[in-house]
Amino acid sequence: MASSQNPTAGLAEKAATKLAARKRFEAVFPLLVEELIEYLASEGMPREAQEWYRRNLDYNTPGGKLNRGLSVVDTVDILLCTEPGSGGKRTRELTEPEYLKAAILGWCIELLQAYFLVADDMMDRSITRRGQPCWYKVEGVAEIAINDAFMLEAAIYYLLKKHFRSEPYYGLLLELFHDVTFQTELGQLIDLITADENHVDLSKFSLEKHHLIVLYKTAFYSFYLPVALAMRMVGITDESLYKQASAILLPLGEYFQVQDDYLDAFGKPEVIGKIGTDIQDNKCSWPVNVVLLHANAEQRKALDQHYGRKNAESEQIVKDIYVAPNVNIPGKFEAYEKESYQMLTGLIDQVDESKGLKKEVFTSFLNKVYKRTV
Template sequence: MSDNRSKFLGIFPSLVQELRDILVGYGMPEEAIEWYAKSLNYNTPGGKLNRGLSVVDTYALLKGYKSVDDLSVEEYKKVAILGWCVELLQAYFLVADDMMDQSITRRGQPCWYKVEEVGDIAINDSFMLEGAIYCLLKNHFRSQPYYVDLLELFHDVTFQTELGQLLDLITAPEDSVDLSKFSLKKHSFIVIFKTAYYSFYLPVALAMFAAGITDAKDLKQASDVLIPLGEYFQIQDDFLDCFGKPEDIGKIGTDIQDNKCSWVINVALQKASAEQRQVLDQNYGRKNAESEQKCRAVFDALNIEKIFHDYEEETATKLREKIANVDESRGFKAEVLTLFLNKIYHRKK
């Protein structure tokens, strides 16, 4: 995996140069070109790169290669560029999201808007990270028969993610706690639209187009598993934030104090007695450890941990049944979906 990551990272500098050249062509002064290059390098390659790498891995699998190393140099670059387009989309979302949430750090460094001299310019920088996607797609895929499919896919998934973000922001503002706005139905919409489409469906659909698997039935087969899988992934995240060990998940969970519309609180609201509901109303989203502990005590009393483990087994069983029924006659492979499920089933971080 580290070799795959290194190989993938090796493509990025040439893309930054390509984007610099576009600005040169427009006659942009050097200081602006340097600013854009710094934003691209600061915000794009620093994460886990799971989404971008998934495009390459899925493509190799669909084409029947034993490993990513079997791809020709030209073929590898083509799908890696699609992977980097997903990472640019992620960077665009995160730069904007950090400003909305007034976050301080991201990936172990200050959020971009917190960097000296950046501030509110980060709003425009986020737009330019998104713009980079369409520059790269035009340069490398305009002659492909699936070019319009790529454009529509990125536009659709971007808007879906923004819809999820909107509902999240108006349902659970950090400084105004109102648990009557919460529900499992809203939580499901938020996580499917905010996470599942761009994190799970988008990388696979891109790989499918590049591999020549463009039938609407195959895209639906992928979506029918990957969207609920993405919801399951986020529910795991919500659970681990509250019940995971900090040494496993690499952070101390903050969802309770941050008034997050998480799966845990929504299940608790559904199960709570009138007395427990009052405790949650008075303590959830409050910025102190004592209130957090009172919420945790209610979660423990309601046996949320067991409810989650039951949900996890039931969901994994349903997804395996769907995967077993995948029709592979047009070239799509169920193995793609199995790999995604195996990566997250019973994860601890």
């Protein structure tokens, strides 16, 4: 049977293509590490410092899903190599220099992610990250991780200067990284002062706060930044197109995080690959904020007593409230998901491809996250 008629063969082919794309992207990172270590050597840094930095880079940057970095490459590929209005019909392949530039920008986002995570794990006193000890928990690291986080961020600007200084859009790349870093840190601030694990206070929670946290802590750097970097690289200069991209990608990022919050409470650990901890960690998540709007007095009292408590019994009491008939988080999420999909497809339909932006950029993002289970 031909693969086009065999869904299993089709899925296997997609998986193989995805794996090949990841491996090609991963192959660029060691080259960037060598450039950074060579810089340290040129500055007269001792071998011990060079090896520490190499270990920091290798331990904290690769190893995740790499979705943000790969999204830069995918977006550049769509913008340069597909026919407008064709739903992704290819016209050519990226040249090696084009691919390398896109991959470097992608790894710069992954370095930004690594910087955030090293710092975030210390603030949250987390124990593990990506199946291994958090960097500050590694023997001999401890508070040095603070400086290591700064050095992960500094790598971004060294690589941008080395590879893009002669490009007309170099200053705009710097502006994007600086702006999005500040926005993400603002989101982290709101999260930290709203949802203190040691002082549970649900009166600080609201859907408005959740919206701000999600928008600033996740949507800007995870959804808007990859696309905006790709747009700058391919030479899109019309600022109205960046506003249009933002108007689609920020709500898409919010939908993704609401979905993530829902899966944390209702996803099966063997499917999503982790055990949800939002309830025990006192997270200002979407389900609890919806519950606060619909809970009766008895349920609200139970939430105050049990949300954010580090035990399975309290967690189960909260989950039981989530599925109570007057609350019905699964039903409300289903309605939210349907409404979000309709809104996002409507915004994507408004993209005028004659100006250089392509609908496929956004539909590819939406198709990856719509009704996902992992």
